[in-house]
Amino acid sequence: MQKYTTQDIRNIALAGQGASGKTTLVEALLHKTGMIQSPGSIEKKNTVCDFDPEEKEHQHSLNSAVVSCDHAGHHINLIDTPGMLEFSGHALSALTAVETVAVVMTAQHGVDMVARRIMERAAERKLSRIIIVNKIDAEDVNLEQVMNEIQESFGKECLPINLPSGGGTAIVDVFNKADGDVDFGSVADAHTAIVDQVVEMDEDLMATYLDKGEVSPEQLHTPFTNALKEGHLVPVCFVSARQGVGVAELLEIFSNMMPNPMEGNGQEFERKMEEGLEAVEVTSDASKPIVAHVFKVTADPFIGKLGVFRIFQGTVKKESQLHIGDEKKTFKVGHLLSLQGKEHTEVDAGIPGTYSQRHRPGSAGAGAALGFSDPLPGSFLFLNPAYPSKPKTNQNLVP
Numbered sequence: 001m002q003k004y005t006t007q008d009i010r011n012i013a014l015a016g017q018g019a020s021g022k023t024t025l026v027e028a029l030l031h032k033t034g035m036i037q038s039p040g041s042i043e044k045k046n047t048v049c050d051f052d053p054e055e056k057e058h059q060h061s062l063n064s065a066v067v068s069c070d071h072a073g074h075h076i077n078l079i080d081t082p083g084m085l086e087f088s089g090h091a092l093s094a095l096t097a098v099e100t101v102a103v104v105m106t107a108q109h110g111v112d113m114v115a116r117r118i119m120e121r122a123a124e125r126k127l128s129r130i131i132i133v134n135k136i137d138a139e140d141v142n143l144e145q146v147m148n149e150i151q152e153s154f155g156k157e158c159l160p161i162n163l164p165s166g167g168g169t170a171i172v173d174v175f176n177k178a179d180g181d182v183d184f185g186s187v188a189d190a191h192t193a194i195v196d197q198v199v200e201m202d203e204d205l206m207a208t209y210l211d212k213g214e215v216s217p218e219q220l221h222t223p224f225t226n227a228l229k230e231g232h233l234v235p236v237c238f239v240s241a242r243q244g245v246g247v248a249e250l251l252e253i254f255s256n257m258m259p260n261p262m263e264g265n266g267q268e269f270e271r272k273m274e275e276g277l278e279a280v281e282v283t284s285d286a287s288k289p290i291v292a293h294v295f296k297v298t299a300d301p302f303i304g305k306l307g308v309f310r311i312f313q314g315t316v317k318k319e320s321q322l323h324i325g326d327e328k329k330t331f332k333v334g335h336l337l338s339l340q341g342k343e344h345t346e347v348d349a350g351i352p353g354t355y356s357q358r359h360r361p362g363s364a365g366a367g368a369a370l371g372f373s374d375p376l377p378g379s380f381l382f383l384n385p386a387y388p389s390k391p392k393t394n395q396n397l398v399p
Contacts, residue, residue, distance in 0.1 A: 004070075004074075004075040005351070006260065006261050006262055006284045006286065006351055006352045006353040007260050007262055008073060008074050008075050008260070009074070009075050009076075009077065009260055009261055009353035009354065010074055010075070010076045010077065010099075010100070010254055010255060010258050010259075010260060011077045011079075011097065011098040011099050011100065011261065011264075011310075011353060011355075012076065012077065012078055012079070012098055012099075012100045012101070012102050012254060012258060013078075013079040013081060013091070013094040013095060013097070013098045013100070013101050013102065014026065014078060014079065014080050014081060014102050014104055014132075015081045015083070015091045015094070015095075015101055015102070015103055015104070015114075015118045016083055016103050016104035016105055016112075016114055016115055016118065016132075017083045017104075017105065017106075017109070017112045017113075017114040017115060018060050018061075018082070018083035018084045018114075019060065019083070019106075020083060020104045020105055020106050020134055021104060021106065021134040021135060021241045021242070022061070022080055022081070022083065022104045023042060023047050023049050023050055023061055023080055024039070024041065024042065024047075024241040024242055025104065025132070025134060025239065025241035025247075026047070026048065026049055026067060026078055026080050027039040027040050027041070027047055027048065027049075027241070028241045028242075028244055028247045029069060029076075029078065029247060029250070029251060030048060030067060030069055032071075032244070032247050032248060032251060033069035033070060033071050033076075033251065035067075035069045035340075036048065042059050042060070043059070045059070048065070048067055048340065048341035048342075049061065049065035049067060049080040049341055050065070051065070051341050051342040060082070060083070060084060061080060061081070061082035061083065061084075062082055062084075063082065063090055063296075063298065064079050064080065064081045064082065064090040064091070064093065064094050064296055065079070065080045065341055066078070066079055066080075066296075066308065066339040066340075066341075066355050067080065067339070067340050067341055068338075068339075068340065071251045071252075071254070071255045072251075072252070072255045072256065073255075074254075074255035074256075076251075076254050076255060077098075077353075077354070077355055079094040079097065079098065081094050083114055088114070088117070090296070091118065092121060093295045093296060094295060094296075095121060095122060095125055095127060096125075096267060096293060096295050096310070097293070097295040097310040097355065098127065099127060099128055099258070099259045099260070099261060099263070099264025099265070100127060100128040100129070100130065100228075100258045100259065100264070101118060101122040101127050101128070101129050101130075102129075102130050102131075102132050103115050103118050103119055103122075103129065103130070103131050103132065104132045104134055105131070105132070105133060105134070105146075106133070106134055106135045106138075107133055107134065107135045107136045107138055107141040107143055107146055107168070107238075108135060108138055108141055110145070110146040110149045110150070111146075111149050111150060111153045111154075115131075115153075116153065119153075119154055123231055125265075125267075126229070126231075126265040127264070127265065128228035128229060128258060128259055128264060128265075129228070129231070129234045130234065130235045130236075130237065130253070130258070131150060131154075131158060131234060131235070131236045131237070132236075132237055132238075132239055132250070133146055133147075133150075133236065133237070133238045133239070134239055134240065134241055135240060135241075135242075136164045136168035136171075136238045136239065136240050136245065136246075137167070137168035137169060137240040137243055137245060138168070141168070143164055143168075143183060143184055143238065144183075144184035144185065147160060147184070147185075147236065150236060154234060155234070157197065157231065157232055157233055157234050158234040158235075158236055159190070159193050159194045159197055159233065159234070159235065159236060160174060160185075160190050160194070160235075160236045160237070160238075161173075161174065161175050161194060161235040161236065161237050161253060161257075162174055162175070162237050162238060162246065162249055163180075163182040163183065163184070163185060163187065163190060163238065164182065164183045164184075164238045165180065165181055165182050165183055166181075166183070167183065168183070168238075168240060168245065169243075169245060170245060171237075171238050171239070171245060171246040171249055172187055173249065174187050174190040174191045174194065175191065175194055175195070175217075176217055177191065178191040178192070194233070194235070195209070195215070195220070197227065197232065197233050198220050198223050198224050198227050198233060199215065199220070199223060200227075200232070201223035201224075201226045201227050201230075201232060202222070202223040202226075205219060205220075205223060221257075224257060225257075225259050225263050228258070228259060229259065229263075229264065229265050235253070235257075237249070237250060237253060260353070261284045261312075261352055261353035262284045262353075266282055266283070266284075266312070267282070267293070267312065269282050269291060269312075269369065282312050282313050283313060284312070284313065284352040284353060285313055285314075285352065286314065286315045286351050286352055287314075287315075288313050288314050289313065289314050290311070290313065290314030290315070290316055290320060290322060290370065291311075291312045291313040291314060291369070291370070292309045292310060292311045292312060292314075292316060292322070292356075292369070292370040293309055293310050293312065293369050293370065294307050294308065294309045294369075294370065295308060295309065295310060296308040303344070306337075306344075306357050306358070307357065307358055308339065308355060308356075308357045309355070309356060309357075309358075309370060310354075310355055311350045311351065311352050311353065311354050311355075311356060312352060313352055314352070315349050315350065315351055315352075316333060316336065316349060316350045316356060317333065317336070317348065317349045318332075318333055318334060318335070318336050318348065318349075319332065319333070320332070320333045321333075322370045323370065324369075324370060333358055334358060335358060336348070336349070336350060336356050336357075336358055337356065337357040337358065338350075338354075338355070338356065338357070339355060339357055344357060
């Protein structure tokens, strides 16, 4: 069994335009938490996430990859997704497996088409969102202009949680402090803006804030989480993944400020009944019947076909018997694996909020729901699919 609980888990998908530095950022996070001795690089073809030979050859991600790290008593699961439009399905599938989406963009290019699409789809799924501006140490960048562009594109609820300093060589926290030297704007103004936005979620806290002029970080935790869940706040943070600037601070944000599976907005499931579809309430309760969802299927040249799934409810064990979608026949889980890029470690069980992988998933393709047989007939299905049901454009081939 895991040494952590569901409350300790943070599930975060990194999504954004190709070459925005998502994979490099994962390397920096893994290195900072001691998971790897030194950060790999795309150029050296030795990153944890881009392990496929095609990815190494073309030097960009083609598939989503799952890794994890531990920080400050929290277990952080990261899904690194490809940024090229041709492989956007992998990024959209990852949205079904997380509570938080981190949209990564570069200081040079700012808001791009992929960022717009991911922000929109994440909002549709009621996921918490955070924007990461990477490569802040690059030459000839206007970070104030990037911040303005973010707000113009996604709304005034996008507020900096830290600001760059020293020409992109450092960052200054503006959530917990109200002073410091920064490259643009004012720490005091940024601090007031984000605290104002958070306290709006709690009338009693607002009264205290207006009376005393300040509230403690502990008082802000619950309204901060609620602001994320309701889309009332989208924090913006600044990093240079390659130089390690802002990485330690980002870990603090991920572990202490992003929602755990019990706090985040849950995915919606339905049960297919004879009378039609019936909504099923799914909670992060390890003692209840199993509900899981396959968000990725891959093939290992030595092991074979592997299905990667997120556990939403119940505890999956090796001997668990599960249904796939509306199939009446069950299958035994058998080998249960945890993931770290291409590496697999066998585990005895998986709790709500965790990702697991099993050999030979059979008909459990990407998008399939897995459920435990219970006294009620029917099966668990996703209410909101990861992909649009209708094509965006129509084209005809003319001979």
